[in-house]
Amino acid sequence: MGIYINAKCQKCGFSFSDGYKRSALNSKLGLPFIKCPNCNTVSKTGNQIYSLMNSWEKRKYFFIQILQTLINGIAISLILFMLSFFLKFINESTTDKEGYVILIICLIVGFIVSVIISYFYNKITIAKLEKAYKNKDERYFADV
Ligand SMILES: [Zn+2]
Numbered sequence: 001m002g003i004y005i006n007a008k009c010q011k012c013g014f015s016f017s018d019g020y021k022r023s024a025l026n027s028k029l030g031l032p033f034i035k036c037p038n039c040n041t042v043s044k045t046g047n048q049i050y051s052l053m054n055s056w057e058k059r060k061y062f063f064i065q066i067l068q069t070l071i072n073g074i075a076i077s078l079i080l081f082m083l084s085f086f087l088k089f090i091n092e093s094t095t096d097k098e099g100y101v102i103l104i105i106c107l108i109v110g111f112i113v114s115v116i117i118s119y120f121y122n123k124i125t126i127a128k129l130e131k132a133y134k135n136k137d138e139r140y141f142a143d144v
Contacts, residue, residue, distance in 0.1 A: 009041055009043060010043050011036065011039050012038050012041070014038040014039070016036075027061045028047050028048060028061070029048070029050060029053075029126070030045055030048070030049075030129065031129060031133060032046075050126045050129070051130060052133075065122055069114050070114075072114040072118070073107075073110050073115070075110075076111075076113050076114055077106045078106075078110075079110075080106040080109060084102050089102060
């Protein structure tokens, strides 16, 4: 999953994304403008900070974050389940029933960890962007 993007300055072609980068689930959360460090041209990014998103953009943002949290939850659960083999919590004497219980515990822990990570990651990202927007951070943002 994922599309490949290469964000470039409209005027001089400077690559903001350092060449091609994988953009898995793009929730469009970001600063709406970017200032080229090469030629100072201000380009639109197509992104928006959270407080200026409309209700549709906010819904889309939440949907993508929930999807991302589920994907991360499954990934963390699988890693925990594989670890339980590696650490011999599951071995030759483990019954099917015990195996299922361990799997369910891995899923619960995996999803809890994923929700906590998502919550703080999004909270910090939103706050950082709001601050950068407010301060008109010259590295990424310029008033037009
Ligand atoms: Zn430029």
